Amino acid sequence: MKKLTATDLDKLSRQARQAPRLRANSNLHQELSDPIQRLAIAMEPDTLILPHRHPHTWEVLTALRGRFTVLVFDDKGRVKQRAVLGDDCSVVEIPAGGWHAVLSQDSGAVIFEVKHGPYAPIADADVAAWSKGRSASELNAWYAVAQVGDEIA
Numbered sequence: 001m002k003k004l005t006a007t008d009l010d011k012l013s014r015q016a017r018q019a020p021r022l023r024a025n026s027n028l029h030q031e032l033s034d035p036i037q038r039l040a041i042a043m044e045p046d047t048l049i050l051p052h053r054h055p056h057t058w059e060v061l062t063a064l065r066g067r068f069t070v071l072v073f074d075d076k077g078r079v080k081q082r083a084v085l086g087d088d089c090s091v092v093e094i095p096a097g098g099w100h101a102v103l104s105q106d107s108g109a110v111i112f113e114v115k116h117g118p119y120a121p122i123a124d125a126d127v128a129a130w131s132k133g134r135s136a137s138e139l140n141a142w143y144a145v146a147q148v149g150d151e152i153a
Contacts, residue, residue, distance in 0.1 A: 016042035048136035057116035066109025
């Protein structure tokens with residue numbers, strides 16, 4: 001049996017706080033080539049998750065600790081859906097090819113992710129063109145307040 005204990009989440013959060021990208025993950029899957037990827041990701045509020053998509057797979061997210069804003073966008077960057085995991089929502093599933101981004105609202109927050117593998121870095125074509133060249137602080141500030149129907153200025 002594989003487990004993620006409170007002690008494991010504490011350790012993962014410490015690693016995230018010390019990491020240059022302000023996040024760290026703990027994989028439950030054994031190999032990056034596994035057909036289903038299962039991992040806990042500690043994310044600090046200043047980490048940047050660029051709007052992106054996974055053309056080949058859906059993605060399931062749930063908060064293990066803390067709160068996360070999850071945004072789903074149309075092709076032009078307009079917010080189609082918004083949820084706050086750990087607050088008003090427990091689980092979200094983003095469809096294959098859906099543009100999305102995640103904002104950690106709390107220090108020490110940990111999210112759990114499940115999606116089809118094998119692992120592959122996100123291709124440049126799968127990062128939203130409208131987000132490129134924007135700073136982490138600009139995007140994260142917008143994620144925090146963006147509502148359904150909004151577009152970044």
